[in-house]
Amino acid sequence: xxxxxxxxxxxxxxxxxxxxxxxxxxxxxxxxxxxxxxxxxxxxxxxxxxxxxxxxxxxxxxxxxxxxxxxxxxxxxxxxxxxxxxxxxxxxxxxxxxxxxxxxxxxxxxxxxxxxxxxxxxxxxxxxxxxxxxxxxxxxxxxxxxxxxxxxxxxxxxxxxxxxxxxxxxxxxxxxxxxxxxxxxxxxxxxxxxxxxxxxxxxxxx
Amino acid sequence: xxxxxxxxxxxxxxxxxxxxxxxxxxxxxxxxxxxxxxxxxxxxxxxxxxxxxxxxxxxxxxxxxxxxxxxxxxxxxxxxxxxxxxxxxxxxxxxxxxxxxxxxxxxxxxxxxxxxxxxxxxxxxxxxxxxxxxxxxxxxxxxxxxxxxxxxxxxxxxxxxxxxxxxxxxxxxxxxxxxxxxxxxxxxxxxxxxxxxxxxxxxxxx
Numbered sequence: 001x002x003x004x005x006x007x008x009x010x011x012x013x014x015x016x017x018x019x020x021x022x023x024x025x026x027x028x029x030x031x032x033x034x035x036x037x038x039x040x041x042x043x044x045x046x047x048x049x050x051x052x053x054x055x056x057x058x059x060x061x062x063x064x065x066x067x068x069x070x071x072x073x074x075x076x077x078x079x080x081x082x083x084x085x086x087x088x089x090x091x092x093x094x095x096x097x098x099x100x101x102x103x104x105x106x107x108x109x110x111x112x113x114x115x116x117x118x119x120x121x122x123x124x125x126x127x128x129x130x131x132x133x134x135x136x137x138x139x140x141x142x143x144x145x146x147x148x149x150x151x152x153x154x155x156x157x158x159x160x161x162x163x164x165x166x167x168x169x170x171x172x173x174x175x176x177x178x179x180x181x182x183x184x185x186x187x188x189x190x191x192x193x194x195x196x197x198x199x200x201x202x203x204x205x206x
Numbered sequence: 207x208x209x210x211x212x213x214x215x216x217x218x219x220x221x222x223x224x225x226x227x228x229x230x231x232x233x234x235x236x237x238x239x240x241x242x243x244x245x246x247x248x249x250x251x252x253x254x255x256x257x258x259x260x261x262x263x264x265x266x267x268x269x270x271x272x273x274x275x276x277x278x279x280x281x282x283x284x285x286x287x288x289x290x291x292x293x294x295x296x297x298x299x300x301x302x303x304x305x306x307x308x309x310x311x312x313x314x315x316x317x318x319x320x321x322x323x324x325x326x327x328x329x330x331x332x333x334x335x336x337x338x339x340x341x342x343x344x345x346x347x348x349x350x351x352x353x354x355x356x357x358x359x360x361x362x363x364x365x366x367x368x369x370x371x372x373x374x375x376x377x378x379x380x381x382x383x384x385x386x387x388x389x390x391x392x393x394x395x396x397x398x399x400x401x402x403x404x405x406x407x408x409x410x411x412x
Contacts, residue, residue, distance in 0.1 A: 007253065015250070041258045047216045048250060051217045072209070090208070
């Protein structure tokens with residue numbers, strides 16, 4: 001509990017607005033910053049400034065980039081143009097890419113449809129995805145063969161998958177979603193029922 | 207996982223240096239800041255700057271203050287000068303004060319003796335406490351009647367209590383520590399053995 005030090009109270013207030021940082025954590029961070037070197041506070045300030053100045057969305061996949069034109073993934077000419085992997089967040093891209101299986105293009109929605117949180121399809125980059133697909137069909141852009149939906153396996157992810165599947169159904173494009181099932185190395189004894197149910201439903205021929 | 211966006215990686219690195227913020231949390235905070243308004247980042251930057259500029263230690267109790275002379279507590283002339291409550295952190299002061307029982311002066315050690323973490327008595331404001339006591343004895347400052355040690359009931363707190371008790375033992379000053387025992391409203395059934403043991407040892411006449 002800090003009292004009678006307005007600037008520290010203000011810093012703690014600003015820190016407590018961050019996600020997952022409660023008043024107690026914010027206070028601890030505030031004290032840490034106060035006790036740390038001036039260089040640390042200055043570096044934190046500088047990186048806050050720089051990230052806001054130079055990072056913006058890629059005009060093609062809407063991931064984050066510092067580049068003036070396309071991002072790292074969109075400017076890679078060795079990737080397939082006819083495959084689009086739709087993800088929720090920019091952070092998902094590097095993780096999917098590290099799997100080494102997908103070499104197509106990405107498209108970031110920046111969230112999933114969530115009526116409870118007031119997130120409707122208009123708040124996401126769904127219109128931009130439809131335009132990309134439409135341009136391919138009109139031969140104004142690369143023809144898209146398949147849209148892979150790599151969204152979380154939660155209620156919002158499922159809602160978004162259903163919405164996109166419906167929006168793309170009469171477009172002569174294959175729409176798929178990544179498989180949900182038992183993780184590699186996972187013990188069936190420790191997997192929850194819903195995952196196991198999904199793994200059984202989506203069984204594949206061997 | 208963020209890749210190919212150096213400024214975002216740098217911000218995440220700086221955030222992950224904060225206590226209790228791991229790489230994953232830092233990434234989440236970085237994304238949040240990137241998506242939040244420019245005003246928020248600016249306010250956070252401004253409060254970081256201001257806290258480093260205006261907050262310093264009070265020259266008497268070593269708590270944090272923005273005042274050019276003494277802090278809020280030290281400049282209060284209605285408080286008793288012959289009682290000093292020794293605390294670990296500036297945050298402890300407001301909490302102890304809110305109890306409404308103590309109306310003396312405070313002294314912040316800025317930590318406790320912890321050989322394992324490399325914190326020795328010289329790293330704390332112990333020398334300053336001894337000088338304060340000494341000045342009272344030489345009649346150069348207010349005479350100190352009692353030093354109350356309000357330190358945590360952990361290994362480091364106990365070590366510091368023993369160290370201070372020894373340092374002050376031949377100074378003709380009463381040295382006390384706050385009582386540790388069953389919290390008010392606490393159920394004896396749910397109190398750990400060490401606390402209950404301490405509560406029994408330190409039983410008082412009724």
